[in-house]
Amino acid sequence: xxxxxxxxxxxxxxxxxxxxxxxxxxxxxxxxxxxxxxxxxxxxxxxxxxxxxxxxxxxxxxxxxxxxxxxxxxxxxxxxxxxxxxxxxxxxxxxxxxxxxxxxxxxxxxxxxxxxxxxxxxxxxxxxxxxxx
Amino acid sequence: xxxxxxxxxxxxxxxxxxxxxxxxxxxxxxxxxxxxxxxxxxxxxxxxxxxxxxxxxxxxxxxxxxxxxxxxxxxxxxxxxxxxxxxxxxxxxxxxxxxxxxxxxxxxxxxxxxxxxxxxxxxxxxxxxxxxxxxxxxxxxxxxxxxxxxxxxxxxxxxxxxxxxxxxxxxxxxxxxxxxxxxxxxxxxxxxxxxxxxxxxxxxxxxxxxxxxxxxxxxxxxxxxxxxxxxxxxxxxxxxxxxxxxxxxxxxxxxxxxxxxxxxxxxxxxxxxxxxxxxxxxxxxxxxxxxxxxxxxxxxxxxxxxxxxxxxxxxxxxxxxxxxxxxxxxxxxxxxxxxxxxxxxxxxxxxxxxxxxxxxxxxxxxxxxxxxxxxxxxxxxxxxxxxxxxxxxxxxxxxxxxxxxxxxxxxxxxxxxxxxxxxxxxxxxxxxxxxxxxxxxxx
Numbered sequence: 172x173x174x175x176x177x178x179x180x181x182x183x184x185x186x187x188x189x190x191x192x193x194x195x196x197x198x199x200x201x202x203x204x205x206x207x208x209x210x211x212x213x214x215x216x217x218x219x220x221x222x223x224x225x226x227x228x229x230x231x232x233x234x235x236x237x238x239x240x241x242x243x244x245x246x247x248x249x250x251x252x253x254x255x256x257x258x259x260x261x262x263x264x265x266x267x268x269x270x271x272x273x274x275x276x277x278x279x280x281x282x283x284x285x286x287x288x289x290x291x292x293x294x295x296x297x298x299x300x301x302x303x304x
Numbered sequence: 305x306x307x308x309x310x311x312x313x314x315x316x317x318x319x320x321x322x323x324x325x326x327x328x329x330x331x332x333x334x335x336x337x338x339x340x341x342x343x344x345x346x347x348x349x350x351x352x353x354x355x356x357x358x359x360x361x362x363x364x365x366x367x368x369x370x371x372x373x374x375x376x377x378x379x380x381x382x383x384x385x386x387x388x389x390x391x392x393x394x395x396x397x398x399x400x401x402x403x404x405x406x407x408x409x410x411x412x413x414x415x416x417x418x419x420x421x422x423x424x425x426x427x428x429x430x431x432x433x434x435x436x437x438x439x440x441x442x443x444x445x446x447x448x449x450x451x452x453x454x455x456x457x458x459x460x461x462x463x464x465x466x467x468x469x470x471x472x473x474x475x476x477x478x479x480x481x482x483x484x485x486x487x488x489x490x491x492x493x494x495x496x497x498x499x500x501x502x503x504x505x506x507x508x509x510x511x512x513x514x515x516x517x518x519x520x521x522x523x524x525x526x527x528x529x530x531x532x533x534x535x536x537x538x539x540x541x542x543x544x545x546x547x548x549x550x551x552x553x554x555x556x557x558x559x560x561x562x563x564x565x566x567x568x569x570x571x572x573x574x575x576x577x578x579x580x581x582x583x584x585x586x587x588x589x590x591x592x593x594x595x596x597x598x599x600x601x602x603x604x605x606x607x608x609x610x611x612x613x614x615x616x617x618x619x620x621x622x623x624x625x626x627x628x629x630x631x632x633x634x635x636x637x638x639x640x641x642x643x644x645x646x647x648x649x650x651x652x653x654x655x656x657x658x659x660x661x662x663x664x665x666x667x668x669x670x671x672x673x674x675x676x677x678x679x680x681x682x683x684x685x686x687x688x689x690x691x692x693x694x695x696x697x698x699x700x701x702x703x704x705x706x707x708x709x710x711x712x713x714x715x716x717x718x719x720x721x722x723x724x725x726x727x728x729x730x731x732x733x734x735x736x737x738x739x740x741x742x743x744x745x746x747x
Contacts, residue, residue: 213441240435
């Protein structure tokens with residue numbers, strides 16, 4: 172009886188851990204080619220030199236955010252990039268219930284080609300494979 | 305009591321239904337206001353984008369049209385912002401109001417810090433201003449999202465509240481339906497029981513009526529008519545009684561009496577009167593003595609000191625047409641002769657009050673004379689204006705009436721009913737006996 176209880180507890184713990192791991196996973200992976208695009212109303216994207224500053228921009232007041240602007244590039248919508256890293260659920264905002272992933276990218280075209288930085292997962296669109304060739 | 309309870313229950317149910325309806329209507333009105341605010345908020349965001357697009361358009365084309373567009377969007381933005389603010393204030397969404405303040409402040413800052421510099425120097429490189437623009441845009445969108453969420457949550461809460469109220473209404477209706485159903489079943493059961501009791505009572509009353517009913521028997525050389533009308537419309541018995549009873553071949557007992565009171569209680573006394581007088585009359589032939597003996601028996605039998613009886617007792621010899629009579633306070637006794645109607649004298653006090661002797665009087669009737677005995681329902685009959693008929697009126701009715709006893713009795717009843725507008729104040733009994741002289745008949 173006791174063994175059965177232990178086994179059941181271990182199974183529960185494994186399930187919980189798997190679910191936690193699934194929740195913490197990024198949907199985009201390193202090496203993936205993407206297009207930077209914000210929203211249809213405001214399509215340009217900020218590329219930050221640090222994911223922590225990006226988080227501070229999302230979390231802080233407007234005045235605090237403005238003070239951080241020198242650390243961001245404003246890239247045009249449609250700029251292509253390659254993903255180099257991802258931190259799942261890193262950016263939390265007081266206006267949003269769901270945390271956003273921080274995506275590390277390298278810009279591959281446009282005036283900022285070759286520059287690296289961090290963008291929000293919501294500012295990234297995956298490219299279809301045939302377009303990337 | 306039961307009916308009052310039902311009425312109260314019904315009133316409570318109706319009031320509750322109206323209250324629920326008002327409450328649901330109020331919730332719907334609030335929901336409608338919230339939905340309108342949601343629409344206005346989206347229009348506000350569209351105007352914000354219009355402002356930004358107008359600035360961009362001017363920078364790209366230098367067309368003054370875009371400046372007009374910009375001015376129009378600014379004016380409309382302020383109006384819409386006021387509308388959203390009013391809706392949020394009405395719903396007491398203080399958190400959303402604060403966010404709206406932030407949003408409006410950001411948009412005004414954007415106008416001074418981004419839009420105006422861009423419009424003033426459209427040819428200048430504006431990388432920093434573009435960044436500022438993007439930051440404003442990001443923050444305004446976030447605050448607008450927060451207001452959106454607040455409105456959507458409130459709307460959802462109201463929808464839930466409406467659903468809850470509708471559910472409660474259904475439960476309450478089901479409850480009242482159950483209450484009314486039970487009430488109806490109880491009421492029906494109670495009604496059936498009462499109906500059964502009434503039926504039993506009616507059967508009992510019919511049996512009693514048959515026992516107590518006044519009656520007359522045919523007498524030689526006489527034509528007899530009678531009529532009876534009870535003041536209790538559903539009963540054929542009351543406090544009046546008459547009786548015609550043959551004591552021997554020639555002698556007949558003639559009786560009419562009026563007991564104070566009405567209904568079944570009085571009818572029981574009348575039965576006592578009828579059978580007691582018959583019993584006395586079989587032993588005594590003197591009407592005054594009959595009344596005296598009855599007076600003693602009445603006082604010993606009836607315990608109610610407020611009950612009294614007026615009575616006329618006569619012994620009629622149908623051969624000689626001699627009528628010996630005594631009247632205990634009974635003044636509605638008349639003889640109709642060819643010369644007119646004569647009221648017969650009272651010969652003693654009413655019965656049940658005091659012990660006094662009752663005088664017996666003798667009267668010789670002639671061929672065609674009619675003895676008309678009535679109770680006080682005749683002389684005390686009132687017309688619609690309250691005027692009493694009195695003895696004079698009764699005499700006049702008898703004089704004008706039919707020559708035959710039964711038609712006369714029926715006429716007197718009809719006239720009294722007609723006088724009172726079909727409303728009887730007191731019981732009324734009529735007994736009429738028309739005598740024929742056997743010698744005249746033989747001749």
